[in-house]
Structures are given as C-alpha cells and as structure tokens.
Amino acid sequence: MTAGTDQNDNKTAGRITISVDAMGGDAGPAVVVAGIAKSAEKNPDIGFILHGPKEQLEPLVAKKRRLEGRVEIRDARDVVTMEDKPSQVMRNGKGTSMWSALESVKKGEAAGAVSCGNTGALMALSMLRLRKLPGVNRPAIAVLWPSLNPQGFNVMLDVGADIRADAEDLLQYAVMGMSYVRNSMDISRPRVGLLNVGTEEHKGRAELKEAYGLIAAQADQANFEFVGFVEGGDIPGDIADVIVTDGFTGNVAIKTGEGTASLISTALRQAFAYSLLSKLAALLAYTSLGRLKKRIDPRRVNGGVFLGLNGTVVKSHGGADATGISAAVKLAFHLAEQGFAEKLAARVASARLLTQDNETGSKEPAITEKD
Amino acid sequence: MTAGTDQNDNKTAGRITISVDAMGGDAGPAVVVAGIAKSAEKNPDIGFILHGPKEQLEPLVAKKRRLEGRVEIRDARDVVTMEDKPSQVMRNGKGTSMWSALESVKKGEAAGAVSCGNTGALMALSMLRLRKLPGVNRPAIAVLWPSLNPQGFNVMLDVGADIRADAEDLLQYAVMGMSYVRNSMDISRPRVGLLNVGTEEHKGRAELKEAYGLIAAQADQANFEFVGFVEGGDIPGDIADVIVTDGFTGNVAIKTGEGTASLISTALRQAFAYSLLSKLAALLAYTSLGRLKKRIDPRRVNGGVFLGLNGTVVKSHGGADATGISAAVKLAFHLAEQGFAEKLAARVASARLLTQDNETGSKEPAITEKD
Numbered sequence: 001m002t003a004g005t006d007q008n009d010n011k012t013a014g015r016i017t018i019s020v021d022a023m024g025g026d027a028g029p030a031v032v033v034a035g036i037a038k039s040a041e042k043n044p045d046i047g048f049i050l051h052g053p054k055e056q057l058e059p060l061v062a063k064k065r066r067l068e069g070r071v072e073i074r075d076a077r078d079v080v081t082m083e084d085k086p087s088q089v090m091r092n093g094k095g096t097s098m099w100s101a102l103e104s105v106k107k108g109e110a111a112g113a114v115s116c117g118n119t120g121a122l123m124a125l126s127m128l129r130l131r132k133l134p135g136v137n138r139p140a141i142a143v144l145w146p147s148l149n150p151q152g153f154n155v156m157l158d159v160g161a162d163i164r165a166d167a168e169d170l171l172q173y174a175v176m177g178m179s180y181v182r183n184s185m186d187i188s189r190p191r192v193g194l195l196n197v198g199t200e201e202h203k204g205r206a207e208l209k210e211a212y213g214l215i216a217a218q219a220d221q222a223n224f225e226f227v228g229f230v231e232g233g234d235i236p237g238d239i240a241d242v243i244v245t246d247g248f249t250g251n252v253a254i255k256t257g258e259g260t261a262s263l264i265s266t267a268l269r270q271a272f273a274y275s276l277l278s279k280l281a282a283l284l285a286y287t288s289l290g291r292l293k294k295r296i297d298p299r300r301v302n303g304g305v306f307l308g309l310n311g312t313v314v315k316s317h318g319g320a321d322a323t324g325i326s327a328a329v330k331l332a333f334h335l336a337e338q339g340f341a342e343k344l345a346a347r348v349a350s351a352r353l354l355t356q357d358n359e360t361g362s363k364e365p366a367i368t369e370k371d
Numbered sequence: 372m373t374a375g376t377d378q379n380d381n382k383t384a385g386r387i388t389i390s391v392d393a394m395g396g397d398a399g400p401a402v403v404v405a406g407i408a409k410s411a412e413k414n415p416d417i418g419f420i421l422h423g424p425k426e427q428l429e430p431l432v433a434k435k436r437r438l439e440g441r442v443e444i445r446d447a448r449d450v451v452t453m454e455d456k457p458s459q460v461m462r463n464g465k466g467t468s469m470w471s472a473l474e475s476v477k478k479g480e481a482a483g484a485v486s487c488g489n490t491g492a493l494m495a496l497s498m499l500r501l502r503k504l505p506g507v508n509r510p511a512i513a514v515l516w517p518s519l520n521p522q523g524f525n526v527m528l529d530v531g532a533d534i535r536a537d538a539e540d541l542l543q544y545a546v547m548g549m550s551y552v553r554n555s556m557d558i559s560r561p562r563v564g565l566l567n568v569g570t571e572e573h574k575g576r577a578e579l580k581e582a583y584g585l586i587a588a589q590a591d592q593a594n595f596e597f598v599g600f601v602e603g604g605d606i607p608g609d610i611a612d613v614i615v616t617d618g619f620t621g622n623v624a625i626k627t628g629e630g631t632a633s634l635i636s637t638a639l640r641q642a643f644a645y646s647l648l649s650k651l652a653a654l655l656a657y658t659s660l661g662r663l664k665k666r667i668d669p670r671r672v673n674g675g676v677f678l679g680l681n682g683t684v685v686k687s688h689g690g691a692d693a694t695g696i697s698a699a700v701k702l703a704f705h706l707a708e709q710g711f712a713e714k715l716a717a718r719v720a721s722a723r724l725l726t727q728d729n730e731t732g733s734k735e736p737a738i739t740e741k742d
Binding site for chain 1: 517518519531534535566568575576602603604605606607608616618619620622623624625626627628629630631632633634635637638639642643645648649651652653655656657658659660662663
C-alpha cells in the first residue's frame with residue numbers, strides 16, 4: 001500500500017485527480033494549462049490540482065471552458081529553474097510549485113504528479129517527499145521508446161536517475177520495468193533484456209554478469225521472459241519489451257537515439273528542399289511523411305516515469321507543448337486507473353522476498369499473482 | 372617510426388599496398404574481391420596483397436580484369452569465424468587469413484590491413500602481432516559517424532575495443548581521435564568533446580571529471596579545441612569533431628544510433644507503402660529519398676580504425692558489400708598516403724611527454740608541430 005495514499009480521496013465522484021506542476025517548463029504555464037485542457041476534453045474522468053502562482057494561473061484556467069469545475073489551484077510562489085541544483089532545491093524548495101505538486105500525492109489528494117521541470121530536482125524532491133519503496137536502493141526513470149514491437153514501444157530504464165547501478169539495482173529495474181509494461185501496455189508476460197555490448201554470456205562488465213543470474217532466477221516466479229543480454233540495436237528492435245541498463249548508459253542511449261532521429265529528419269527536409277521537382281514530390285508525400293512523423297513523434301510518448309517511489313511521478317519533457325503535456329497527464333491517469341503504484345510496491349516486495357529466499361535456500365512461495 | 376615498416380617496401384612504383392583479409396566476412400571472398408576490384412578501378416595507386424585459400428581466390432581475381440597485375444595472393448588455409456573467441460584465435464590463429472593479413476603490415480610489405488572478420492579476434496591479433504604504441508594502455512576503435520558538421524561526420528572512439536577506460540585512457544583517445552580527424556578530414560584544429568550525461572562540470576563519473584582536467588591541459592599544445600562534456604545528442608550533432616568515450620558506452624551508442632536509423636527507414640518504407648497515392652508520392656520522391664539514403668548510407672563510412680597500434684588496421688563491417696569494402700580500402704589507403712601511422716605515434720609520444728611534464732611541473736616544450 002502506498003504510504004498516505006487513500007484511493008477514496010483522489011477519486012471524487014469517479015474522477016481521478018492528477019497533480020500538475022504548472023511551472024518550470026520551457027514554455028511557461030500557458031502551455032501547461034493548454035495541455036491539461038486538452039486532457040480534460042478527451043477524458044471526462046480526470047480532475048486536476050494545479051500548482052503555481054495563483055494570479056498567473058487563474059486567468060489562464062478561466063479562459064479554458066473545458067476546465068470549468070475541474071481544476072483546483074494551489075498557490076505556490078517559487079519556481080524551480082532548469083539551472084537549480086538538486087541539492088539546493090532539497091534545502092530551499094519548500095515554496096516551489098514542484099514541491100507543492102508532490103505534496104498533493106504524498107497527502108493522497110492526487111493519484112499522481114506531472115511536472116515539466118528540472119529532472120534532477122524533481123527526482124531529488126520525489127525521493128525526499130514520497131520516499132523510496134522499501135528495499136529499493138536507487139529509483140529509476142523509465143521511458144517509452146519507439147520500437148519495431150507490435151505495441152510500437154519498448155520501455156527502457158534507467159535513463160538517468162542515477163549514473164551507477166549494481167547487480168541488485170539492475171534486478172530491481174527489471175522487476176519494476178516489467179511491472180510498468182504490464183500495467184501500461186497489454187502484455188501479460190513481458191520480455192526483459194539486459195543491455196550489454198554483446199549477447200554472449202561471457203561478455204561485458206562484472207555487475208552485468210551478476211545481474212544476468214539474478215534476473216534469470218526471478219523470471220519464472222515473477223512471470224516474465226528473460227531474453228538475456230541485448231545490444232544497443234535492440235532498443236528500437238522487437239526482441240524485448242523492457243531494456244534494463246544503468247542510468248549513465250541509458251541516458252547516453254536515449255539522447256543518441258533522439259539525436260539520430262533529428263539528424264535524419266533534418267536530412268530528409270534538406271533532401272526534399274533540393275530542387276523544384278523534389279519540392280513537388282514532398283507535397284505529394286505530405287500525408288506519408290505525416291504518417292511517419294506521427295509514428296515516431298516524441299510528443300506521443302512524452303513522459304518519463306519515476307519508478308521505486310511511494311507514488312507515481314511523471315516527468316514531462318521540459319520543452320513539451322500542449323500535446324506533449326496532455327500525453328504525460330494521460331499516462332499518469334492510466335497508471336492511476338490501473339492501481340499501478342500499489343501493484344509496483346507489491347511486486348518489488350515480492351522480488352525482495354524471492355531474492356532473500358534464494359540466498360537462504362528457502363523454497364517458500366513468493367507472491368506470484370499477476371501484477 | 373612504426374616498427375618494421377619501411378615506406379619504400381610498400382610503395383612500389385608510387386603504389387601503396389594494402390593487405391586485405393579475403394575471408395571471415397558474412398558474404399565470403401567473392402564480395403571482398405569485388406570490393407577491391409572497385410577500389411582498383413577508382414584508384415590506380417593501390418596495390419593489394421590478398422590473404423586466403425589460394426584455390427578459392429585465384430579464379431575470383433582472374434575474373435576481374437581491373438585487378439590484373441595488382442594483386443598478390445598469399446595462401447592461408449584457416450579462417451577466423453564470427454564465433455571464434457579472441458583467446459582461442461590468439462593461441463591457434465597462425466594459419467588464418469587474418470593473421471597473415473596483419474603479418475604483411477608487420478613486415479612492412481603493406482601500409483595497412485583491412486578485414487571484415489570477427490572484431491574481437493582482429494583486435495587481439497593486432498595487439499599480438501603489431502603491438503601497442505609505447506605508452507598506450509588500451510588501443511581504441513574509432514568510427515566515422517554521420518553528423519550535422521560541415522564535413523558530414525564526427526569521429527567517435529572507443530566503440531568497443533575495451534569496455535573499460537580510465538582517465539588516462541580517455542586522454543589518449545582524445546589525442547588519437549583528434550590526430551585521426553586531422554589526417555582523414557581537412558580540419559586543422561579539431562574540436563574534442565567528452566561524452567557524459569550532462570554538460571555541467573560537476574556531473575558524471577569520477578574518471579570523467581579527471582579526464583576533463585587531463586584533456587583540457589593538453590588542448591593548447593596539441594592544437595585542438597576542447598569543448599568539454601557533450602551528450603548523446605551531440606554525437607550526430609555539430610559541436611564536436613571527436614567524441615571521446617569508453618568502449619562500453621561507445622558500443623551501445625553506435626548500435627542505438629544504427630538501430631534508430633533502421634527503425635526510421637522501416638517506418639518510412641511503411642509510410643510510403645500505405646496507399647496507392649502514397650506509392651505514387653514515393654515514386655516522385657525517389658530521387659530525394661535516394662539523396663537522403665546516400666547521405667546516411669553506412670557503406671560510405673564503412674571502416675572502424677584501430678588506433679594505438681604500430682600500424683594501421685581497418686575493420687570493415689562483417690556484412691559489408693563490395694561498396695563497403697571499397698570504402699574501407701579507400702580509408703586505409705588515404706591514411707597510408709598521409710603517413711598517419713607515423714604521425715599518430717609521434718602525437719601519442721608527445722602527449723605522453725606533456726603529461727609527464729605536467730606531473731613534474733617542468734615547462735620543457737613538447738612536440739607541437741602539426742601532425
């Protein structure tokens with residue numbers, strides 16, 4: 001059970017309440033309000049608590065008819081900027097909209113928090129206010145990644161919550177990532193891969209070999225398939241639903257992938273701008289290119305989820321537009337609907353039990369129900 | 372000076388001789404022979420020593436008129452397969468075409484070697500036969516990477532020669548990578564970036580912070596610009612010409628980039644195959660898409676260069692076709708023409724001297740001429 005979260009509190013009249021930090025994104029609160037208005041329009045079951053300077057937020061909310069009666073504004077005077085260091089924010093962040101947004105989750109007023117702000121500060125404050133799940137050493141950030149899988153996406157974690165990860169951390173990432181996939185996509189037996197530089201068992205760093213054994217030992221009882229080591233090329237591939245790695249490697253990989261996609265899109269634009277004929281071709285190809293763009297549009301999968309905390313926190317991209325913010329809100333809503341925070345906590349506890357069992361050689365059954 | 376290499380030996384009649392391992396690629400020796408025939412046609416100044424089973428190679432070479440009088444075949448009975456472990460090959464590899472190809476460089480008969488074979492085995496044999504440059508702890512594999520830079524490419528290293536790298540290794544990678552850029556592209560003052568998860572100086576692993584200081588201290592005297600920490604998104608970007616990282620991270624990054632490019636190309640094909648109209652658009656867009664494909668075609672930049680050895684070794688992609696092999700040969704030829712092996716050795720020696728000077732506080736000038 002999530003500490004302090006009472007399902008009745010955050011589901012007034014069948015509604016699920018999401019706590020949203022209006023500040024700290026690159027484009028300011030107007031875009032955040034536009035984003036939640038988009039969400040509100042699509043989904044009548046979401047309510048909002050919006051955090052930031054009241055005099056800025058009130059007129060923005062008043063302008064959106066769709067938000068009438070669905071937003072409670074919490075006045076917070078300070079803003080965490082992209083330049084603020086996590087350690088400073090932990091000491092002096094009490095008056096910020098970010099702190100306030102997390103407080104609503106802690107108190108059980110909201111089923112999840114969404115922020116476009118500074119990632120490091122958001123993780124630090126989340127750990128401070130929501131606390132780590134029992135037995136979790138390093139929480140992780142999980143992202144959806146466009147892939148050749150039938151569901152169109154993989155989940156990769158950690159992508160930068162912590163630059164280190166030992167074998168036990170990687171095991172927890174595997175368990176948390178597979179629980180996230182099970183609750184966000186319709187996959188009952190997720191395939192988990194451990195990122196390495198080769199697929200042979202003898203390759204790679206020592207902690208990876210150790211993690212290999214730990215993850216393999218949990219696969220059956222936790223009902224996932226361990227596909228073993230995978231390589232960078234498998235991140236957008238179709239052999240795994242969950243890609244497990246340390247935060248340093250994951251962060252480099254995600255940014256390399258984004259950079260490559262952006263390079264290709266620039267090159268594509270230039271190729272079509274080359275001559276009159278190619279411009280004409282571009283005109284005719286407009287729909288096809290739109291279809292491609294939609295498929296790999298990062299705004300559709302906006303939202304890194306913090307895993308390993310008492311409560312759900314979704315980090316939206318700092319440069320997200322209204323569509324992106326709406327996607328992040330939808331993700332937080334969907335996870336709340338699934339009761340993900342509680343299922344994840346149970347899953348982590350069960351994995352911990354199993355590890356202890358394996359260590360002591362005991363054969364007591366661990367929790368095995370579908371989470 | 373490169374051990375055992377005599378420029379007169381491998382430049383018969385103005386020709387530069389490249390040693391080519393005909394075996395070990397996915398497609399067999401016919402493709403390798405087709406590749407060197409392509410090179411021979413484009414460049415009258417290349418001669419070849421070709422290694423592999425004589426009875427297989429002779430008829431293949433005889434069929435290519437362009438190769439007449441330009442190929443010497445060295446009979447080698449054994450082949451290193453993709454499954455062979457480097458340690459086995461080091462013990463038992465003496466009769467292989469790969470060993471034989473390196474032997475020609477060692478003896479000074481060829482100015483560089485090209486192989487499509489098993490990367491780990493090729494690096495292990497290269498270290499065994501050519502030996503590391505004095506002061507180099509870990510040789511590196513450097514690849515060209517499509518980027519937004521004016522020259523169209525960056526150099527990234529290490530991409531998998533070794534999964535570890537300490538601060539001094541990273542400094543050597545910086546020096547070797549910038550020397551490679553200077554000799555393979557027309558850039559007199561290369562910009563060097565150190566891959567990290569953030570661009571702030573306080574972020575990242577301890578060895579990265581230490582490497583930051585070491586590289587910064589060499590920049591002026593070795594005549595490169597140190598742009599500091601860079602992120603994954605800068606690998607295909609335009610703020611650095613050389614991206615320095617450890618072999619684990621580099622290997623994941625390169626494969627993630629390749630995987631992303633392949634995902635987008637699949638999605639692009641599917642987008643254009645969607646309807647009759649989109650197929651028509653594809654027809655008209657044919658030239659533009661061809662232009663794009665050419666720009667990001669991996670075959671154009673085929674060839675990982677092993678840096679830090681006494682001699683030039685180019686690793687071609689295992690699945691390379693004739694165009695790819697021809698590109699790898701061209702790269703080996705171009706580096707030989709520049710006298711790269713000798714310049715690199717001098718540059719590494721100079722960097723070593725400078726580090727020692729910095730340690731002892733001496734202010735003796737190190738080698739500073741343009742390498």
